Amino acid sequence: MSIYRKVQAVERVFSNLEKELAAFKNATGLHCISGCGLCxxxxxxxxxxxxxxPLAYSLFKEDLAYQWLEELQASGSEPICKIFRPLLTDGDTGFCSNYKYRGLICRLFGYSAMLDKQGTPQLVTCKTIKTELPQAVLTAQQHIAEGxxxxxxxxxxxxxxxxxSELGQNLMPINQAILEALKIVLSYYAYRKPRRA
Incomplete structure (x- = not known):
């Protein structure tokens, strides 16, 4: 499967997830606390x-892939996500500088369930949401418990x-994952013309 097709397939998964997350948030009242960004x-x-x-492909199309590659390689083992923007300025809606292309864990955390040892879904959310929105957390837990x-x-x-299967199961530190995605896209298109999309 070509890189372009893989990007499309990942984006379809994310699109379906966004619909499911929106319905879950709407039904439970869960939401991020404005100005937090602790996760x-x-x-x-x-x-x-x-x-x-999808992020790497987007950066490639914008001629930013090599710049990001060099910055990630130069930052070494920097643990904080490169997409994270620690300081908000006027007009910023959040801490993610590339929200459309954030990873799966960034989309799921706070608004999803993980199966426990018995296979029972349990809410996965943060301490801030638990503290600031206790009623929404209870509503979400009940929502999940009711199936x-x-x-x-x-x-x-x-x-x-x-x-x-290989690229999807190989978990690594987030900046390393971004770096590897960039390498994959750049090496794929080293001798191919990218699609016009």
Missing amino acids: CKKPDISASPLEFL KKTPVMRNYYFQLRSID
Whole structure:
């Protein structure tokens, strides 16, 4: 499968997820606390290169891929996500500088469920949401317990793996995943013309 087709397939998974997340948020009242961004500051976020292929492809089309590649290589083992923007300026809506192309974990965390050892879905959210929105958290937990439609992390990771099992299951630090996605796109198009899309 070509890189372009893989990017399209990942974007379809993300599009379906966004619809499911919107319905879950609407039904439960869960939402991020304005101006927070604490989850983006975690130094141990893992991701797969596959979930960042759309970002890498977008950067390639904008002639920014080599610049990002060099910056990521120069930053070494910097643990904070390169897409994270620590300071907000007027007009900024959030801390992600490339929100459209954020990874799967960035989309799922806070508004999804993980299966416990018994296979029972349990809400995955942050301490800030639990503290600031306790009623919404209770509503979400009840929603999940009643078996209502809930985004389940495992299901979306399996969908990504079905696109490319190797790229989808190889979890690594988030900046390394972005770097690997860039290398994949750049090496693929080193001797090919990119599609006009």
